Amino acid sequence: MWFSAILISTALLEPVVDMEPVFWHPVPRQALVTAAADSSHSFDVRHYRLDIELRMSDAGYRCHEQVAIKSNVSLLDSFTLDFAGLVCDSVIHNGRAVQFDTPPGYLRIGLAQPLPGGDSTVVDIFFHREPTAPQIGFFFAQPPAVLHAHAMTCGCPRDNHYWFACWDWPADKAERGCAINLILPDTFQGCANGMLDSVTVVPGGKRVWWWRHPYPIATYLMTFSASRFARWDTVVTTLNGDTVPLIYFMWPRDSAATRTGYRLVPDMMRYFSAPDRFGKYPFERFGLVPGYYGFPWGGMEHQTQVMIHASYIGGGGEAIICHELSHMWWGDMVTHQEYADVWLNEGFASWAECLYMGHLNGRGYFQNYIAGKARQYFTQHRSRDFPIYNPPWSEIYNYGIIYCKGSWVLRMLQFVCGDTAWEQPGELFRALRVYADSFRYGTATTENFRQIVEQETGRNLGQFFEEWVYDRGYPKFRLFWSKERSGDSWDVAVRVVQQNDTNSRQVFVIPFPIQINCLGESIRVLADIQDSIYTARFRMLREPVGITPDPDNWILDSCYVSQVGVEELAGEVKVNQERVGIICNPSRKGIRLECFGGAPDIIEIFDCGGRRIWFFSREGNGYERMQTVWLAVPNGVYYVRAVFCQQEERLKVVVLD
Ligand SMILES: [Zn+2]
Structure with missing residues (x-):
């Protein structure tokens, strides 16, 4: 009696180098509130105007907010916005103070007169932020923690109602956009969504930065930043012939570095906005501003003004910047x-x-x-x-x-x-x-x-x-192939077996490209995979030497390829949901075992006389991830005993000549 065993460790086949993940977004901070601020959403937000006065010496500010709403019901007599961590001082509607209250997380406002369905109105909300309020959505830092005092907002996905009163869900965009006016000590600069209309001087050594963005905007994409910023601008002419202003804010010491770090933005803009790619850039400008204190992520796609982590502004941020720029189409324009x-x-x-x-x-x-x-x-x-x-x-x-x-x-x-x-x-x-x-x-x-x-x-x-999209997982293929001379040509048999994990569906129906490599040429075929086992035969003029599954990597799968003897693919393939499967039973000239989902504790193979002819134990052999056993044995009947986690499986195998 003789045998040989080949163990294939999948660990050897898997790539070992992984890319560092870059986290573009925060993990959402709060549990999902299933009921939105106003569950019926009896109104539609039309526009937000925020006049925010920041002292820049602490984390407090005052805000006069004007929210324009349209009634979606026959008579709207009150409405509710998301509102947290802030103090509402008064609310004015139609020239008079109206009642409001602030149940946790909300601002509930009674209108001076009920608003008929389809009509719009503007409500003035006066509120302030205490300097000691928790920094959620709004962040403030000052020297010595940072070089310059810095205020910024980043409220994705649902934290913007910690810095102003809003409907903090993406489904209702403010369809006329937003206007953020920043009243700052005159040594500071402010930036926000859209274009800077003007800067005006007001008494008390202050200036107002009037930012206008007349495009529909989802609440989580609204932002402002203020610090002792420098600024530089350029324009890019797209392939459509449009010119798009690029406006960058940064700290003065970083101004030169950003010339390098942002040098590819025009190229990215031309690339994405090409008429045969995503088409026309959807907004009036694009720009970048650094996120620093309170911003541990790579980038955030605030509409027209992306926030990028300060560590990327001098270079190395190409992937993040192009990711965020593409969000202007996918996320911001279509949300x-x-x-x-x-x-x-x-x-x-x-x-x-x-x-x-x-x-x-x-x-x-x-x-x-x-x-x-x-x-x-x-x-x-x-x-x-x-x-x-x-x-x-x-x-x-x-x-x-x-x-x-x-x-x-x-x-x-x-x-x-x-x-x-x-x-x-x-x-x-x-x-x-x-x-x-x-x-x-x-x-x-x-x-x-x-x-x-x-x-x-x-x-x-x-x-x-x-x-x-609606299911999880991905296919794990095993591809077996064999070749056989047939006159002047060669016959290739291919069998693709799905051995998907338990947390994947059993069968993916997918076209799967296969390249058959022959001496001097290769041909590509498309396996129309409809079931857990796919088989096909191909006749080649030259001798096949190998098979490359999915050579251009179009399918999210893993696939291990084994060349087997022509006899093996002639038999029936047995695949089951057990932990050990016999590939081809009856088989010829030997036994092929497949272990699904990790190495067993023990495998033993006995002949029909009860003699143990082969033995494997994970501890003894040191293979953590053994997957395949090929055991050449004389013809006869054999019994396989496999133990996984103290559970035993027994299989009978018939081996023919
Ligand atoms: Zn993103």
């Missing part, structure tokens, strides 16, 4: 309707980031970059996985799932739509521009997006969305 749809923001921006980084650095870099995103997702998947749609509130900015897998869903959609030419945007991009036009300056849901892509590409994407 997710609910946080359930957050991947429409973050998956899109992460995909756009991959595209630009590939454009900048070439195709090889791009392949590494997207492989890094896949690894981030696989790592997350191993500990916990959930669909990119409707994540738990605490996970809406999960990097591996929402960002990385989200970006891969767009990449796979490109593939499914046949939009695969390198740097030549095609059908999916055209559908994206229709999606942009359909929901321009509004909000959209995942289903809105699916319907537009289906309509524009003529494809039914129900199954794709079911697998990749």
Whole structure:
């Protein structure tokens, strides 16, 4: 009797270098409040005007807010805004003080006269922030902690109501935009969303910075910053012929460094706004301002004025800047309707980031970059996985799932739509521009997006969305192949088996590209995978020497390739939900065992006389992740006993000549 055993450790096959994750967003601080500020949302926010007077010597300020609302009910006699950590001093409507109260988290206002349905009105709210209030949404620091006193806001996803009274959900944009007027000591500069209309001098050594942004804006995208800033401007002319002002604020010492750090912004703007890519830049300007104290993240896509972590302003922030710039289309112009749809923001921006980084650095870099995103997702998947749609509130900015897998869903959609030419945007991009036009300056849901892509590409994407958006996980393929001479040509048999994890669906239905490498040439075929086992045969004119699954990495999967004897693929493939499977039973010339999901504690193989002919123990062999056993044995009947976590499985194998 003789045998040989080959153990394949999957650890040896997996890439070991992972990219450092960059967290673009905070983990949402508070638990999801299921009831919005006003559950019926009986009004529609039209515009916010904020006149904020900051002392810049402490974290306190005063604000006169004017909120314009439209009634959505027949008679609106009161309304409620999100409001926390602030003190309301008075509320004026139609020239007279009106009643208000502040139950925890809210500001409830009684109108002077009921507002008929469809009518609009403006309510004046006077409030202030105590210097000692917790720094949530609004952050203030001063020397010696920082070089210059610095006030800034960053309230994504739902913290902006800690610095002004607002409807703090994305679904109701202020459709006429916002006007943020910053009243500051005259040694400070202020910036906010939109364009600077003017700077005026007021008594008491102060100046007012009048910022105007007349575009629809979701509350979480509103921001201002104030410090002893320097500023420089430039303009970029896009391929559409539009000129877009670029306005940057930074501390004076960083001014020169930002000339280097921001040098690619015009190129990014031209790239994304190309007529065949995302199309016209949607706002009146773009710019960057550093986030520092209280801002531990890479960047935040405040509308027209992105906040970038101070450590990136001198360089090395290209991925973050292009990610945030792409949010101006995906997130700011078209905003997710609910946080359930957050991947429409973050998956899109992460995909756009991959595209630009590939454009900048070439195709090889791009392949590494997207492989890094896949690894981030696989790592997350191993500990916990959930669909990119409707994540738990605490996970809406999960990097591996929402960002990385989200970006891969767009990449796979490109593939499914046949939009695969390198740097030549095609059908999916055209559908994206229709999606942009359909929901321009509004909000959209995942289903809105699916319907537009289906309509524009003529494809039914129900199954794709079911697998990749509404369900979790990814396919783990094993590809077995064999070759056999047949006259002047060669026959290649291919079998692709899905061995998906328990936290993935059992079967992904997906077109899967395979490259058969022959001496002197290679051909590509598309495996139309419809089930847990796919088999196909191909006749090649030259001798096949190998198979490369998914050579351009279009599918978010893992795939291990094994060449096997031609006899093995002639038999029946047995795959089950057990921890150990016999591939081909009956088999020829030997036994192939597959261990699903980690090494067993013990495997023993007995012949029909009860003699143990082979033995494996994880401890004894030191293989933590053994996956495959190939054991050449004479023909006969054999019994396999496997033990996982004290649970025993027994299998019978028949080996033929
Ligand atoms: Zn983002």
